[in-house]
Amino acid sequence: MLQDKRILLIIGGGIAAYKSLDLIRRLRERGVRVRAVMTRAAAEFITPLSVASLTGEKTYTELFSLTDEAEMGHIRLSREADLVLVVPATADLMASMANGNARDLATTALLATDKPVMIAPSMNVQMWLHPATQRNLRTLEGDGVVRVGPGSGDLACGEVGDGRLADVMDIVGAVETFFSATARATDRPLTGRRALVTAGPTHEAIDPVRYIANRSSGKQGYAIAQALAALGAETTLISGPTTLPDPANVFTVRVESAREMLAACQAALPADVAVCVAAVADWRMADGSPQKIKKNGGGPPSLKLVENPDILATLSARSNDRPGLVIGFAAETQNVVAYAQAKRDKKKCDWIVANDVSPGTGIMGGDDNTVHLVTADAVEDWPPASKSAVAERLARRIADYLKEPAA
Structure with missing residues (x-):
């Protein structure tokens, strides 16, 4: 760039x-x-x-x-x-x-x-x-x-x-x-295309004041939504709770839970590309308490958890309105590429963007990222870059994939 x-x-x-x-x-x-x-x-x-x-x-x-x-x-x-x-x-x-x-x-x-x-x-x-x-x-x-x-x-x-x-x-x-x-002022290869991006964490309520969540700032997802919009795509960003401002020229939908995020994604279809960057909580309370759970002297409460819907797998499995390109993100602390390849196979998505978030990398919440793009045919090791630069490069790869004129 x-x-x-x-x-x-x-x-x-x-x-x-x-x-x-x-x-x-x-x-x-x-x-x-x-x-x-x-x-x-x-x-x-x-x-x-x-x-x-x-x-x-x-x-x-x-x-x-x-x-x-x-x-x-x-x-x-x-x-x-x-x-x-x-x-x-x-x-x-x-x-x-x-x-x-x-x-x-x-x-x-x-x-x-x-x-x-x-x-x-x-x-x-x-x-x-x-x-x-x-x-x-x-x-x-x-x-x-x-x-x-x-x-x-x-x-x-x-x-x-x-x-x-x-x-x-x-x-x-x-x-x-x-x-x-400046370059995109006359270069908008995604004009006429629709893009869906998820970003940030989800908050799964335990009671009115406590929740289950993941450590995600939303910065990478927001940057990707901005980059896709700048290339001309009509972009919808489904965001979990973050402190980031809405990206320019992007339709932003704010949600809290994984179920709300899935419903918002389904409402945003059809789309030509879906990029699932959000760090969705894997579990939620089976029955959240309507009141704050108090200490009763008998030790910690027993929390019964159930699995949240899998947004990436759900979008990948859709038939009539499946996005033409479905991309997931895999934040891993070890065996980064191997786990990402396994996730791509399991979720049935097209690409996985994998990154190392092990302690000491500073990626979670930071401004830089080092990613690997996993496709059906290859693994591309991208050099360290700012999250905005990663977003720009991914948006370009998406544009190249969708280079045929929109219907």
Whole structure:
């Protein structure tokens, strides 16, 4: 997705500037060509030499450098990129951008560019919430600037709140999404197709306050729904309980239990492809308590469990309206590929996407994934990537499979 893309990275002068070094490394791992411009304030936190060592390119710092202007003028520097990325975007940099200031190399390059601009703000919570900053933000977004973050949490100044620089992998994911969206503007091979995606956990009630569930953030399923919609598919996302916002251009149905998820999937048919990513609880209470179960001094209560419906197997076994392509996910802690192959045979689905979720991988709830695509004929070992990149690649494989025109 990012191979040979060119990014001009503007590094602002904030404590979060040190994270730009990891960002450069992550972008370079994905084949991005990075050039960097540093403000003078940024050089108080990290050195131009560190940046140059990671980019493999000269780091630019001065507007009135005869050598730099002769080798790479600021106009050319600002336009020989596919994207201008500002990390961290300080309150001062945002103010300069919003008001069209050109007082140093960074702000001059930003004013002179004719390329898309993305910012990742980072600052003190009160600076972020100040009316002037919010006014500048509205101006920038009105000008078409794309924003990533900020997040909320402990800040370097000791305060807590909004203003924390977005995680590096979230920024990488936003860059991947930007380029994929740009490519898809004229490339929508799934137009006319219908897609069904399940995501997140299910909650099976024990009583009104307790439930049985699996550890799933829903991030991979949501990314797949977004990727399919971006390729033109009319996409329905059936989501268990998550904290994620509804993906853009996706019809999202929120459910709680496995039985509700199955009913919603059946109501969404017919579909050309079904991607079952949800971590559905295998069991539920035979008879959930209508009131909170209280301790009675006699030890833990006896919970009688029954098996939940198998959504993947049910969709795979349908006759009249079976999706043309049914894909399951297998999260395993050992024998990942072997168990996935056995699951594909048992469920009668077409493909299985297997991933290792053993302790220490960080995949459950994380932003990255390493998967294996198991088909009837082969096993494809995909390299580690962000969940958005995995979604993009899977959506493309689905589009290739369904390349015949929709009826």
